[in-house]
Amino acid sequence: MKAVTLLVAAIIAGVWWYSSRGNTTGPDSEAAKAPAVAEVGDCVQNKGSDGSPDMEVIGCSNAKAEYKVASKFESECKPGQSQYQETRRGRVQFEMCLEPVAPK
Numbered sequence: 001m002k003a004v005t006l007l008v009a010a011i012i013a014g015v016w017w018y019s020s021r022g023n024t025t026g027p028d029s030e031a032a033k034a035p036a037v038a039e040v041g042d043c044v045q046n047k048g049s050d051g052s053p054d055m056e057v058i059g060c061s062n063a064k065a066e067y068k069v070a071s072k073f074e075s076e077c078k079p080g081q082s083q084y085q086e087t088r089r090g091r092v093q094f095e096m097c098l099e100p101v102a103p104k
Contacts, residue, residue, distance in 0.1 A: 067098035
């Protein structure tokens with residue numbers, strides 16, 4: 001009987017934990033702002049530096065938009081474009097070519 005009670009309590013705790021995590025998939029979630037989810041035509045802002053970029057996807061109508069994604073998974077970008085890569089353990093996870101957004 002104790003095992004059944006503990007199992008039910010664990011299930012209730014798991015459901016509570018999962019439902020209390022907040023919205024992790026909505027447009028304002030951290031996952032939705034990650035550069036890996038950016039599509040061609042999306043805009044990004046560099047919250048880091050040129051030497052250590054920290055890109056975040058933002059709306060193109062936002063005055064803070066600095067770059068527009070021109071292409072993804074390209075090994076070479078066209079002249080005037082910047083290349084952004086994210087690596088893990090020395091391996092490229094994804095890369096994209098970025099065009100500067102005209103100042104508003």
